[in-house]
Amino acid sequence: MFAYIESLRMALSAIWGNKLRAALTTLGIIIGILAVTLMGTLISGLDRSFEKSMSFLGRDVLYIAKHEWFGEQEWWEIRNRPDLKVAYVEKLKSQSKYVKAAAPVTMRTVNITREDEMAMGINIAGTTPEYMQTAFLNIESGRFFTEGEDRSGTRVIVIGYDVANALFENENPIGEKVKIGNYVFRVVGVTEKQGKFLGLFSMDNRALIPLGTYQRLFSRRGWMRLDIKVDENHIADAKDEITAIMRNLRGLHPEEKNDFAINQQDAFRQQYQTMKIAIGGTGIFITVLSLVVGGIGIMNIMFVSVKERTREIGVRKAIGATPSSIMRQFLFEALLICLFGGFVGMVMALGGSILIDKYIFPSTLPVSLAITALVLSSVVGLIAGLAPSFRAARLDPIEALRYE
Amino acid sequence: MADLIKLSGLKRYYDVGGEIVKALDGVDLVINHNEYISIMGPSGSGKSTMMNMIGCLDTPTEGTYEFEGEQVHEMDDNQLASIRNRKIGFVFQTFNLLPKLTALRNVELPLVYANIPRDERLEHAKIALEKVDLTDRMHHKPNELSGGQRQRVAIARALATNPSIILADEPTGNLDSKSGGEIMEVFDALFKEGNTIILVTHEAYIAKHAHRTIHILDGCIEEDIVNHKSKARKKPRKQKATA
Numbered sequence: 268m269f270a271y272i273e274s275l276r277m278a279l280s281a282i283w284g285n286k287l288r289a290a291l292t293t294l295g296i297i298i299g300i301l302a303v304t305l306m307g308t309l310i311s312g313l314d315r316s317f318e319k320s321m322s323f324l325g326r327d328v329l330y331i332a333k334h335e336w337f338g339e340q341e342w343w344e345i346r347n348r349p350d351l352k353v354a355y356v357e358k359l360k361s362q363s364k365y366v367k368a369a370a371p372v373t374m375r376t377v378n379i380t381r382e383d384e385m386a387m388g389i390n391i392a393g394t395t396p397e398y399m400q401t402a403f404l405n406i407e408s409g410r411f412f413t414e415g416e417d418r419s420g421t422r423v424i425v426i427g428y429d430v431a432n433a434l435f436e437n438e439n440p441i442g443e444k445v446k447i448g449n450y451v452f453r454v455v456g457v458t459e460k461q462g463k464f465l466g467l468f469s470m471d472n473r474a475l476i477p478l479g480t481y482q483r484l485f486s487r488r489g490w491m492r493l494d495i496k497v498d499e500n501h502i503a504d505a506k507d508e509i510t511a512i513m514r515n516l517r518g519l520h521p522e523e524k525n526d527f528a529i530n531q532q533d534a535f536r537q538q539y540q541t542m543k544i545a546i547g548g549t550g551i552f553i554t555v556l557s558l559v560v561g562g563i564g565i566m567n568i569m570f571v572s573v574k575e576r577t578r579e580i581g582v583r584k585a586i587g588a589t590p591s592s593i594m595r596q597f598l599f600e601a602l603l604i605c606l607f608g609g610f611v612g613m614v615m616a617l618g619g620s621i622l623i624d625k626y627i628f629p630s631t632l633p634v635s636l637a638i639t640a641l642v643l644s645s646v647v648g649l650i651a652g653l654a655p656s657f658r659a660a661r662l663d664p665i666e667a668l669r670y671e
Numbered sequence: 672m673a674d675l676i677k678l679s680g681l682k683r684y685y686d687v688g689g690e691i692v693k694a695l696d697g698v699d700l701v702i703n704h705n706e707y708i709s710i711m712g713p714s715g716s717g718k719s720t721m722m723n724m725i726g727c728l729d730t731p732t733e734g735t736y737e738f739e740g741e742q743v744h745e746m747d748d749n750q751l752a753s754i755r756n757r758k759i760g761f762v763f764q765t766f767n768l769l770p771k772l773t774a775l776r777n778v779e780l781p782l783v784y785a786n787i788p789r790d791e792r793l794e795h796a797k798i799a800l801e802k803v804d805l806t807d808r809m810h811h812k813p814n815e816l817s818g819g820q821r822q823r824v825a826i827a828r829a830l831a832t833n834p835s836i837i838l839a840d841e842p843t844g845n846l847d848s849k850s851g852g853e854i855m856e857v858f859d860a861l862f863k864e865g866n867t868i869i870l871v872t873h874e875a876y877i878a879k880h881a882h883r884t885i886h887i888l889d890g891c892i893e894e895d896i897v898n899h900k901s902k903a904r905k906k907p908r909k910q911k912a913t914a
């Protein structure tokens with residue numbers, strides 16, 4: 268133990284005596300560790316924001332639409348598909364035993380105004396009160412609209428958190444009037460803050476109005492999606508059953524292909540897994556490459572160091588250093604240089620992850636990854652230091668002392 | 672008590688590209704505790720080779736070497752390192768101090784390899800520096816010291832582990848005569864304290880400090896004489912001529 272501490276101190280003072288060289292040598296290791304930790308941070312951050320986004324899409328909700336989320340169909344094939352109809356909702360509910368709730372959703376982008384204030388580019392969705400069950404949505408204040416309001420086409424609106432903030436800074440929006448074009452709506456509710464979907468689409472920058480109202484004021488045709496919440500224990504069965512009902516509604520012959528798509532959260536998951544493997548693979552490749560290059564650099568500089576210090580090694584041996592203590596001294600030197608590189612790389616990655624966290628998406632450096640980085644750089648140091656240290660340990664004392 | 676050193680039929684051959692160089696060619700020698708010996712001989716006669724052998728830096732091609740009853744010729748690298756550390760103090764012509772360490776740290780170094788705790792190490796190192804009268808320079812690095820001072824640090828380092836023998840290969844070879852004289856005074860004093868010293872020299876006036884002078888020629892002992900008029904006044908306890 269004692270001898271180890273002494274070897275460590277010798278190694279430290281040797282590195283201290285050659286600070287710049289050690290710092291330059293360790294660059295490869297720094298880059299390698301930076302690559303592995305940043306990549307890990309990125310993936311863990313992606314994971315988290317992905318999971319959060321996925322919470323907007325229920326695992327037990329099927330989204331019937333014209334296109335597949337990640338389909339390979341040609342665009343003209345999809346273009347010719349008929350639009351979905353509100354009437355399907357009642358049919359699905361009555362014919363399938365797995366459907367728990369169903370809501371048609373149609374959407375367009377509008378500007379919402381109130382006196383001098385304007386919220387631009389707001390996604391306004393027309394839907395039914397059952398949307399509260401298919402979407403994962405909470406009302407912050409006020410209420411959602413009712414079935415009666417939907418049927419009668421009342422001009423009521425539930426606004427997203429950001430919309431409320433934009434139009435009603437420090438005021439209570441409930442009961443107030445807003446305008447979409449020339450139509451006046453009464454605000455009945457505000458949804459809770461939800462964040463962004465996959466870091467792209469804000470779920471707070473939108474508004475919901477009754478489908479009846481939407482169809483009367485804007486359009487009865489166009490894009491529509493049916494959100495179907497099914498029995499969470501029979502998702503696959505439900506999907507099969509709903510497919511059958513839909514085919515029946517569309518009057519498709521058995522040999523004809525589906526002219527609609529039933530989408531699920533799983534499609535996103537698969538897509539995400541593929542992306543993650545690509546990012547991870549690239550990260551591992553860069554890491555391995557820079558660690559190998561860094562390791563060779565360390566080995567090279569250690570060979571130079573052993574050569575330069577041949578006389579010192581001779582002196583140490585003459586006054587009683589054993590081969591193993593010389594070996595330890597140089598091995599520790601390589602180890603410390605790498606560990607230092609690993610540490611610097613990790614600190615830089617930590618800084619990087621803070622920046623990513625602040626400007627891109629929530630992420631932190633996982634502790635396990637930090638430990639892995641340090642272990643990895645130590646392993647590189649040990650491997651790279653082995654051959655030079657062994658050479659130092661094996662030097663003949665007399666020849667070493669005579670070395671000029 | 673066993674002899675301090677006993678060499679019998681000791682040979683050291685070098686194979687230089689097929690040609691055999693006989694650096695030592697059958698040396699028999701006995702050295703006792705508290706002897707003061709000088710080794711002389713022309714260049715290339717094998718003096719350094721013999722010192723390296725006695726100092727356990729090298730192992731013989733043939734013959735036996737006993738050090739305080741231990742069979743050095745049978746030892747492995749670790750055992751040799753240990754005996755060098757505990758029993759032998761080296762002083763080199765070129766000082767061989769580690770340039771980045773202070774005098775104190777240089778002197779401390781053999782004690783590090785002896786696994787002695789730090790406080791104790793510093794204490795021993797300071798005592799050794801006191802013996803060579805360099806306490807005031809102990810925090811200086813070698814390049815801040817004169818040649819003579821450097822050699823005194825080297826002697827202090829050799830003394831640090833309290834070895835059985837001090838070996839000095841041309842210790843004054845790189846010094847002017849004044850500094851050389853000072854170094855010899857240090858050796859004389861150490862001898863009087865009871866240390867055993869062997870030194871190699873080309874200078875007869877330096878050899879005269881010792882009580883016994885061994886002349887070497889072509890790897891063999893040519894002459895082994897007792898010097899009754901040694902400059903170091905104290906007489907060795909025993910004086911034995913070699914066979």
Ligand SMILES: Nc1ncnc2c1ncn2[C@@H]1O[C@H](COP(=O)(O)OP(=O)(O)OP(=O)(O)O)[C@@H](O)[C@H]1O
Pocket residue numbers: 685686687692693694712713714715716717718719720721
């Ligand atoms: N490593 C070696 N390889 C081959 N020959 C060697 C080696 N070391 C010493 N020799 C030879 O052994 C002989 C004795 O060398 P040594 O160094 O012992 O001489 P020396 O008496 O110390 O000489 P000097 O007074 O010049 O220091 C020389 O002929 C030398 O060439």
Ligand SMILES: [Mg+2]
Pocket residue numbers: 718719720840
């Ligand atoms: Mg010599």
